[in-house]
Amino acid sequence: MNTAHQSVMLTETLEIMAIKSGSVVIDATFGSGGHTQALLDQGATVIAFDWDTEAIERGVVRFKAAIAENKLFLIHESFSKLAEEVANLKQTEDLPISAVLFDFGTSSEQLMSAERGFSFMGDGPLDMRMDTRLAVMAKDILALVPEKQLEQLFREFSGEVHARAIAKAVKQSPTPITTTAQLVDCIAKVTHRKAHGLHPATKVFQALRIAVNGELSEIQLALPQALSVLEQGGRIVCIAFHEGEDRIVKQQFVQWEANKKVKKLYKKPLQPNETELQKNPRARSAKLRGVEKI
Numbered sequence: 001m002n003t004a005h006q007s008v009m010l011t012e013t014l015e016i017m018a019i020k021s022g023s024v025v026i027d028a029t030f031g032s033g034g035h036t037q038a039l040l041d042q043g044a045t046v047i048a049f050d051w052d053t054e055a056i057e058r059g060v061v062r063f064k065a066a067i068a069e070n071k072l073f074l075i076h077e078s079f080s081k082l083a084e085e086v087a088n089l090k091q092t093e094d095l096p097i098s099a100v101l102f103d104f105g106t107s108s109e110q111l112m113s114a115e116r117g118f119s120f121m122g123d124g125p126l127d128m129r130m131d132t133r134l135a136v137m138a139k140d141i142l143a144l145v146p147e148k149q150l151e152q153l154f155r156e157f158s159g160e161v162h163a164r165a166i167a168k169a170v171k172q173s174p175t176p177i178t179t180t181a182q183l184v185d186c187i188a189k190v191t192h193r194k195a196h197g198l199h200p201a202t203k204v205f206q207a208l209r210i211a212v213n214g215e216l217s218e219i220q221l222a223l224p225q226a227l228s229v230l231e232q233g234g235r236i237v238c239i240a241f242h243e244g245e246d247r248i249v250k251q252q253f254v255q256w257e258a259n260k261k262v263k264k265l266y267k268k269p270l271q272p273n274e275t276e277l278q279k280n281p282r283a284r285s286a287k288l289r290g291v292e293k294i
């Protein structure tokens, strides 16, 4: 199976970022470097962030030449430290930022690596930390969070309709649930069927991943920083994959627009076209929103 990450909505992203040769842009979610590669190909200098050690290690090898030429600054840090890191770089480099890209969520490499615990498809430890410096793993949440709050977490972060039954089953499990296969079994016992064609464990895995990585607060913290580092006329592009991410982006953009800080580039979010969906079904839930700083 091809596990390489396919960059989502690449053509649309490049169009909106409107790169001119020599532009400096931020790729806040480097991942496998697909968007970064395309931005470099257009002549941009890229400041890229990822908090996943493995993503950075692969990037250092793949982009050795661009890093040596100061065309790519690869930063192993969370994007909620974006402003601080850019300020550090600006002490030594002249870097007027013309665009910031966020392509939220996990990469295929993270999802397909059983030992990272993101996927219900293979068996592995219930870890789910994108940044292994984080203290709490998914198995700790199952063990430490009380049943009622666990139910809320499943419902709020993924809209899981069987949240109550699953939380109860987790808490009543005769042995602690520490692996992805144990959690899948536990969910299967109380759900029995596929909802809307999704694997019954999809939503619970999503909710746990969001909780482990504090994904929603990361976005809330990062967006104002992205606006603050941008030049006037610079653009922010966000690709969201679930309702929780998209809601934060949408609300932030509406607030900025009301305060005359940005203009929206599109009334409605863009979604992948049929050709892309045929090649990459994982893109199906993507929603792209963009704004320009006034």
Ligand SMILES: C[S@@+](CC[C@H](N)C(=O)[O-])C[C@H]1O[C@@H](n2cnc3c(N)ncnc32)[C@H](O)[C@@H]1O
Pocket (backbone or CB within 6 Å): 005, 006, 007, 008, 028, 029, 030, 031, 032, 033, 034, 035, 036, 049, 050, 051, 052, 055, 077, 078, 079, 080, 103, 104, 105, 106, 107, 130, 218
């Ligand atoms: C969907 S992938 C990005 C794929 C990339 N655009 C490409 O074309 O290869 C998301 C990446 O963002 C990283 N990420 C998610 N949240 C982050 C955060 N708060 N700070 C830094 N990196 C983050 C993940 O570790 C993952 O590697």
